[in-house]
Amino acid sequence: MLLIKCPFCGPRPELEFSYGGEAHIARPQDPMSLDDEAWTEYLYIRSNPRGVHAERWRHINGCGRFFNARRNTISDEILETYMIGGSPAPVSEEKDRSPKGGAV
Amino acid sequence: MKRFSAFSLVRAALSGQSTWPRQWRSPEPKPSYDVVIVGGGGHGLATAFYLAERYGVRNVAVVEKGWIGGGNTGRNTTIIRSNYLFDESARLYDHALKLWEGLSNALNYNVMYSPRGVLMLAHNIHDVQSFKRHVHANRLNGIDNEWLSPQECKEYCPPLNVGGEMRYPILGAALQRRGGTARHDAVAWGYARAADARGVDIIENCEVTGIRRAASGHVEGIETTRGYIRANKVGVAAAGNTSVVMGMAGIRLPLESFPLQALVSEPVKPVFPCVVMSNTIHAYISQSDKGELVIGAGTDAYTSYSQRGALHIANHTLDAICELAPMFRRLRMLRNWGGVVDVTPDRSPIIAKTPVPGLYLNCGWGTGGFKATPGSGDVFAWTIARNEPHPINAPFTIERFREGVMIDEAAAAAVAH
Ligand SMILES: Cc1cc2nc3c(=O)[nH]c(=O)nc-3n(C[C@H](O)[C@H](O)[C@H](O)COP(=O)(O)OP(=O)(O)OC[C@H]3O[C@@H](n4cnc5c(N)ncnc54)[C@H](O)[C@@H]3O)c2cc1C
Numbered sequence: 230m231l232l233i234k235c236p237f238c239g240p241r242p243e244l245e246f247s248y249g250g251e252a253h254i255a256r257p258q259d260p261m262s263l264d265d266e267a268w269t270e271y272l273y274i275r276s277n278p279r280g281v282h283a284e285r286w287r288h289i290n291g292c293g294r295f296f297n298a299r300r301n302t303i304s305d306e307i308l309e310t311y312m313i314g315g316s317p318a319p320v321s322e323e324k325d326r327s328p329k330g331g332a333v
Numbered sequence: 334m335k336r337f338s339a340f341s342l343v344r345a346a347l348s349g350q351s352t353w354p355r356q357w358r359s360p361e362p363k364p365s366y367d368v369v370i371v372g373g374g375g376h377g378l379a380t381a382f383y384l385a386e387r388y389g390v391r392n393v394a395v396v397e398k399g400w401i402g403g404g405n406t407g408r409n410t411t412i413i414r415s416n417y418l419f420d421e422s423a424r425l426y427d428h429a430l431k432l433w434e435g436l437s438n439a440l441n442y443n444v445m446y447s448p449r450g451v452l453m454l455a456h457n458i459h460d461v462q463s464f465k466r467h468v469h470a471n472r473l474n475g476i477d478n479e480w481l482s483p484q485e486c487k488e489y490c491p492p493l494n495v496g497g498e499m500r501y502p503i504l505g506a507a508l509q510r511r512g513g514t515a516r517h518d519a520v521a522w523g524y525a526r527a528a529d530a531r532g533v534d535i536i537e538n539c540e541v542t543g544i545r546r547a548a549s550g551h552v553e554g555i556e557t558t559r560g561y562i563r564a565n566k567v568g569v570a571a572a573g574n575t576s577v578v579m580g581m582a583g584i585r586l587p588l589e590s591f592p593l594q595a596l597v598s599e600p601v602k603p604v605f606p607c608v609v610m611s612n613t614i615h616a617y618i619s620q621s622d623k624g625e626l627v628i629g630a631g632t633d634a635y636t637s638y639s640q641r642g643a644l645h646i647a648n649h650t651l652d653a654i655c656e657l658a659p660m661f662r663r664l665r666m667l668r669n670w671g672g673v674v675d676v677t678p679d680r681s682p683i684i685a686k687t688p689v690p691g692l693y694l695n696c697g698w699g700t701g702g703f704k705a706t707p708g709s710g711d712v713f714a715w716t717i718a719r720n721e722p723h724p725i726n727a728p729f730t731i732e733r734f735r736e737g738v739m740i741d742e743a744a745a746a747a748v749a750h
């Protein structure tokens with residue numbers, strides 16, 4: 230189980246949270262102008278990286294608020310959490326590198 | 334390949350079964366192949382086998398970054414069934430089921446396919462209506478599936494808690510008698526041995542790190558940790574790592590990878606005669622021939638390549654199992670492990686050509702692709718050999734997400750495995 234730091238409440242067990250999928254996928258401003266390609270990208274295509282993933286979480290059994298996190302999907306280590314609308318801290322090479330002996 | 338038969342087994346017994354050759358070679362990669370398959374799971378190995386056996390393509394390599402069957406193939410709970418709701422899925426999974434029925438003979442390898450019946454439990458009115466709809470849809474497609482009353486469930490599977498005090502009582506079940514289990518490792522090994530015997534090179538400990546393309550855009554070969562391998566056709570069957578491999582060719586996909594875990598109990602005498610699955614309370618259970626109860630848990634909420642699931646997910650499943658079959662409360666669990674499953678938005682696979690000429694894709698099997706292994710291998714081999722989809726996999730394109738023609742088994746409430 231993950232220990233997740235809600236930017237509003239502090240570190241809490243994963244059970245208090247719900248996962249909100251990949252972050253920074255903006256809802257189209259002008260939906261009528263989108264072609265099929267753009268809709269597909271918005272609705273279905275995901276980056277699904279083996280490495281650092283920006284994602285949304287919601288502290289549903291706590292303050293109820295949404296926030297963003299950057300997590301390494303090989304180690305599941307959460308590198309940072311930050312506000313919705315905010316941007317992540319500059320990427321640090323050291324922390325983002327996959328740990329040695331990660332899953333096959 | 335030295336064939337297995339009653340006679341050859343007895344003969345080898347005279348020398349203590351010590352005269353058997355390696356089941357497959359361990360060749361150095363050749364500089365070039367007609368077809369390279371990325372991923373030595375069941376799907377990749379079956380594809381190579383059918384390419385050589387049915388479609389006349391024998392200059393084939395399967396490239397596996399670890400050991401064959403070390404991915405989801407060797408980590409799954411081995412449930413086999415074909416009672417999916419939609420026509421497209423029914424055709425695909427039943428094609429596989431028919432191949433399972435003759436597979437041990439076709440491979441000359443005992444894959445221990447055991448049609449012991451798969452019982453899918455209904456716990457509320459919605460389940461009852463949805464499973465009855467499945468039963469009718471399946472019958473129209475010529476696929477066996479029948480409705481059992483709670484009492485009939487109890488007769489078919491005596492350990493079930495029917496009529497007892499339960500938060501989610503058993504209101505009936507859909508039973509597919511041809512469904513069951515098979516031995517996962519044997520499936521990988523059997524396909525590997527049979528493919529090897531037909532000339533396929535199985536290259537283990539060889540990770541694909543790049544896909545090279547010609548100026549025309551056509552696939553030219555793959556970079557690996559054991560050097561460059563030329564190939565005009567590359568088939569990717571990399572399950573949880575598909576987004577990573579296809580990213581090497583610049584293709585972004587409607588896929589996310591999640592951890593999925595399973596666990597086994599200490600071995601006990603035969604107590605559980607069939608496969609029982611419940612989507613509503615999330616539990617999957619059968620008993621292996623070794624006597625262990627094999628239990629499937631759910632996926633974690635978040636994407637991950639860690640190959641391990643969280644403990645609370647497994648706990649949740651054990652709660653459900655203990656409600657369903659109270660006698661298992663006294664069992665101890667022996668081991669648990671996880672795999673990484675690649676999930677599409679409609680929970681149906683992709684078996685198709687891609688926008689890159691010469692690059693073919695088999696993925697998106699999510700939590701339930703073991704059952705499809707032989708059928709998937711067959712139609713994928715056809716697609717690669719003829720550069721066009723077999724009628725069975727023609728609907729399972731990448732473009733269906735753009736065109737809106739989903740095969741929405743997720744919405745059909747068809748259970749995960
Ligand atoms: C816990 C669990 C329970 C499950 N239960 C069931 C069930 O009951 N019934 C059912 O039908 N299905 C079930 N499934 C799903 C099923 O296991 C999979 O859908 C199926 O095994 C996928 O087979 P595959 O050959 O595509 O993948 P895999 O067996 O995962 O093979 C993919 C291979 O690709 C290799 N690979 C990845 N990247 C590279 C690279 N860059 N270079 C070289 N090789 C690479 C991997 O090492 C791996 O061996 C379950 C899965 C899990 C994890």
Ligand SMILES: [Zn+2]
Pocket residue numbers: 235236237238239288291292293294
């Ligand atoms: Zn909070």
